[in-house]
Amino acid sequence: xxxxxxxxxxxxxxxxxxxxxxxxxxxxxxxxxxxxxxxxxxxxxxxxxxxxxxxxxxxxxxxxxxxxxxxxxxxxxxxxxxxxxxxxxxxxxxxxxxxxxxxxxxxxxxxxxxxxxxxxxxxxxxxxxxxxxxxxxxxxxxxxxxxxxxxxxxxxxxxxxxxxxxxxxxxxxxxxxxxxx
Amino acid sequence: xxxxxxxxxxxxxxxxxxxxxxxxxxxxxxxxxxxxxxxxxxxxxxxxxxxxxxxxxxxxxxxxxxxxxxxxxxxxxxxxxxxxxxxxxxxxxxxxxxxxxxxxxxxxxxxxxxxxxxxxxxxxxxxxxxxxxxxxxx
Numbered sequence: 487x488x489x490x491x492x493x494x495x496x497x498x499x500x501x502x503x504x505x506x507x508x509x510x511x512x513x514x515x516x517x518x519x520x521x522x523x524x525x526x527x528x529x530x531x532x533x534x535x536x537x538x539x540x541x542x543x544x545x546x547x548x549x550x551x552x553x554x555x556x557x558x559x560x561x562x563x564x565x566x567x568x569x570x571x572x573x574x575x576x577x578x579x580x581x582x583x584x585x586x587x588x589x590x591x592x593x594x595x596x597x598x599x600x601x602x603x604x605x606x607x608x609x610x611x612x613x614x615x616x617x618x619x620x621x622x623x624x625x626x627x628x629x630x631x632x633x634x635x636x637x638x639x640x641x642x643x644x645x646x647x648x649x650x651x652x653x654x655x656x657x658x659x660x661x662x663x664x665x666x667x
Numbered sequence: 668x669x670x671x672x673x674x675x676x677x678x679x680x681x682x683x684x685x686x687x688x689x690x691x692x693x694x695x696x697x698x699x700x701x702x703x704x705x706x707x708x709x710x711x712x713x714x715x716x717x718x719x720x721x722x723x724x725x726x727x728x729x730x731x732x733x734x735x736x737x738x739x740x741x742x743x744x745x746x747x748x749x750x751x752x753x754x755x756x757x758x759x760x761x762x763x764x765x766x767x768x769x770x771x772x773x774x775x776x777x778x779x780x781x782x783x784x785x786x787x788x789x790x791x792x793x794x795x796x797x798x799x800x801x802x803x804x805x
Contacts, residue, residue, distance in 0.1 A: 527718075529711045536709075536759060544760045551764040555751060563718065564740045567763045568747040574770040581777040588784040595791040599798070 494521040499530060508537050512549040520553055527556040676703040681712055690719050694745035702749050709752040719744050 495509035496502065498521055503510060509530075513521040524533055533552060537545050559566040677691030678684065680703050685692060691712075695703040706715050719741050721734065736744060754763035761768070 527714065528709065529714055532709060532711055536755075540759060548760045551761045554764050555762060559718070564736070564743050565747045566751055567767065568750055570767055571763065571770065574767060574774065578770060578773055578777065581774060581781065585777055585781050585784065588781055588788065592784060592788050592791060595788060595795060599791065599795055
């Protein structure tokens with residue numbers, strides 16, 4: 487941002503927007519809500535520290551994910567993103583069951599078509615049906631068996647599930663509410 | 668009453684007296700100092716305290732309709748903040764949003780596999796019906 491046009495952060499913080507302002511590339515002045523939300527949840531100084539610790543080419547993604555988390559916390563002040571994670575994990579579990587049922591039905595049909603051929607081993611679910619929760623989440627042991635700690639499973643969110651804008655993944659909100667951008 | 672050995676993890680970290688009504692104390696016991704260290708690093712003590720105390724603190728137009736967080740919900744607030752802080756420390760770029768993104772990819776992948784499986788099922792059923800019915804008469 488130029489010296490005459492402070493970014494949204496510096497406007498909110500009521501300070502001069504320096505040429506090398508760390509917030510300016512990611513919080514343009516035409517979207518004041520974006521920084522306001524992040525500032526409310528994380529605090530400007532914490533966000534600044536986080537960005538300073540990252541290489542420049544990763545900062546945009548970091549800011550987008552911080553905005554997402556802040557929005558999630560506004561929508562669901564008790565569970566934040568954890569509510570969305572819990573919902574999605576339940577959805578994965580339900581879909582795995584549907585897949586297992588569908589694969590079992592195919593096996594039945596195959597047996598009907600070739601009754602003389604007996605299966606040599608029990609039917610095995612597809613890799614994706616069992617492998618999902620075994621994938622390394624990248625959190626280095628953060629989660630036991632790559633799922634949320636037990637107290638988060640089946641917790642009803644106190645508010646609506648959020649949508650994601652990360653990596654251009656767009657989904658309709660589950661309960662008809664759009665995430666504030 | 669401040670006794671040096673009975674401060675919660677938050678008050679120890681912040682080097683202050685731990686009052687009897689300390690909002691952090693039920694959720695950040697002294698036995699787990701890292702828990703508070705994580706949330707402090709990402710959110711700061713003041714923000715954590717506000718989020719434990721108030722639901723509507725994030726209404727940007729003020730606190731007129733502010734509500735206190737019920738006591739039984741505060742542990743969920745603390746737990747979710749700790750989880751998200753830990754995710755952010757482990758993955759400074761995406762935090763727990765990376766996990767959400769991977770879950771959504773997985774959902775999409777399983778849905779595709781279900782669709783393929785059902786299409787295959789229809790083919791098998793069609794083939795089975797043809798075998799049973801024989802060639803149709805003209």
